[in-house]
Amino acid sequence: xxxxxxxxxxxxxxxxxxxxxxxxxxxxxxxxxxxxxxxxxxxxxxxxxxxxxxxxxxxxxxxxxxxxxxxxxxxxxxxxxxxxxxxxxxxxxxxxxxxxxxxxxxxxxxxxxxxxxxxxxxxxxxxxxxxxxxxxxxxxxxxxxxxxxxxxxxxxxxxxxxxxxxxxxxxxxxxxxxxxxxxxxxxxxxxxxxxxxxxxxxxxxxxxxxxxxxxxxxxxxxxxxxxxxxxxxxxxxxxxxxxxxxxx
Numbered sequence: 422x423x424x425x426x427x428x429x430x431x432x433x434x435x436x437x438x439x440x441x442x443x444x445x446x447x448x449x450x451x452x453x454x455x456x457x458x459x460x461x462x463x464x465x466x467x468x469x470x471x472x473x474x475x476x477x478x479x480x481x482x483x484x485x486x487x488x489x490x491x492x493x494x495x496x497x498x499x500x501x502x503x504x505x506x507x508x509x510x511x512x513x514x515x516x517x518x519x520x521x522x523x524x525x526x527x528x529x530x531x532x533x534x535x536x537x538x539x540x541x542x543x544x545x546x547x548x549x550x551x552x553x554x555x556x557x558x559x560x561x562x563x564x565x566x567x568x569x570x571x572x573x574x575x576x577x578x579x580x581x582x583x584x585x586x587x588x589x590x591x592x593x594x595x596x597x598x599x600x601x602x603x604x605x606x607x608x609x610x611x612x613x614x615x616x617x618x619x620x621x622x623x624x625x626x627x628x629x630x631x632x633x634x635x636x637x638x639x640x641x642x643x644x645x646x647x648x649x650x651x652x653x654x655x656x657x658x659x660x661x662x663x664x665x666x667x668x669x
Contacts, residue, residue, distance in 0.1 A: 426463075429455065433463055434488075437473070439667060443481040492665075501629075502536050504663045505621075508656040509632070513538035515652055516634050521548055522621075524630040525556060525565045530577045532556045532565060532630065548611065548635065557581055557591060559610035560603075560618030561633045566591075567598040568620055568628035603650050607638055615641050617649050619657035624665025632657045 432453055436444060440452070450460035464482055467473040471487035505522045513520040522536045531553040539547075556562040557577050566574060574595070578588045598604045607615040618633035634653055658668070 429453075429459070430463060430467070433460070433467065434472070437482075437484055438665075443476065443479055443483045445481045449482075501664065505632070505660045506536060508660050509536060509538045512632070512634065512652060512656045513540055516540075516649060518634050518636045518640075519547075521561065521633050521635060522630065523554075523561045523565075523633070525628065526553065527573070529553055530556060530573075530580050532562055534561070554610070555581060557583065558606075559633075560606045560616040561610065561631050563591070563595060563598055563604045563606065564618040564620045564631045564633075565628050567595040567604070568622075603654055605646075605650075611635070613638055617653050619654045620661075621657050622661040622664070622666040624667075626666060629664075632660065 432455075433449070436449060436452060444452075446461045446464060447457060449455075449464070450457045453460065464473060468475060468482070468485070471485045473482045473488070474485040475481075476483055501524065502522070509520045509522055517540055519540045520538050521534045523532045523534045525532050532555075533553050534548050534550050537548070537550060554562065556566055566577060569577070574592070575588075578591075583591070594604075603617065603619045605615065605617050610616070615636045615638050616633045617636075618631045620628050621630045621632060623629050632653060634649060636649075658666075661668075
C-alpha cells in the first residue's frame with residue numbers, strides 16, 4: 422500500500438470522526454475531492470475489515486465495530502498528561518508565565534494540578550501539584566464548574582458549605598464564563614496572582630479539567646489580555662481535540 426493510499430484512508434477516517442458520523446459514497450467523495458470509484462473501493466476495503474459498516478436504515482456508511490473496539494482501548498490507555506505537555510510548554514514559552522494543567526475528580530468534587538511548566542521570570546507563583554483543591558474558586562476551577570450540570574454544581578456548593586448569596590454570585594459568573602469560554606480571576610487561589618483559564622473536554626464532550634496561565638498581578642499587561650486569552654483557549658482546544666473532543 423503506497424503512502425498516497427494511506428493518506429487517503431486516514432482522510433476518510435477523519436471525515437467519520439471529525440465531521441459527521443455517517444456518509445454516503447457520493448457525498449464523501451465530493452467532500453474529500455476524490456473520484457467516486459476510488460472512494461467506494463476504499464470504503465469497501467474498510468468495511469471488509471469492520472472499520473466501517475453499512476446502515477440499511479440510512480443507506481450510508483458509519484463507524485464499524487472494530488474501529489469502536491480499537492478506539493475504546495486507545496482512549497482507556499491515553500496518558501492525558503503526555504498529551505497536554507507539548508501545549509503547556511508551547512504556551513509557557515509564548516506567554517512567558519507559568520502554565521498549569523488541572524484535572525477534575527468528580528468523586529471528590531475537587532481539582533488537582535497534575536502538571537506545570539514554570540516561566541523564566543524571577544517572580545512567579547507556585548501552585549501545589551497533586552493536591553486536591555476547591556473547584557468553585559479561581560479560573561482553574563470556575564472554567565470546570567461552568568460546564569458541570571446544575572446538580573453537580575449544587576453538590577460542589579453543598580460540600581464547600583457556601584451560602585445562598587455566594588452561590589448566586591458564582592452562578593452569575595459561571596454564565597459569563599460558559600458564554601465566553603474562559604475565565605479571568607485574581608487573588609482567589611493565590612494572593613497577588615491573576616489567572617486566565619480555559620476548559621478541557623474529552624471525546625464525550627465532558628469537561629475533565631482546565632489549563633491556566635498564572636501571572637503576578639504587578640506584571641499583568643492589560644493590553645495583552647486579548648492575546649493571552651486567545652492563546653490559552655487555543656491550547657485548551659488543541660488538548661481537547663487530541664483527546665477526541667469534537668466541537669459541535
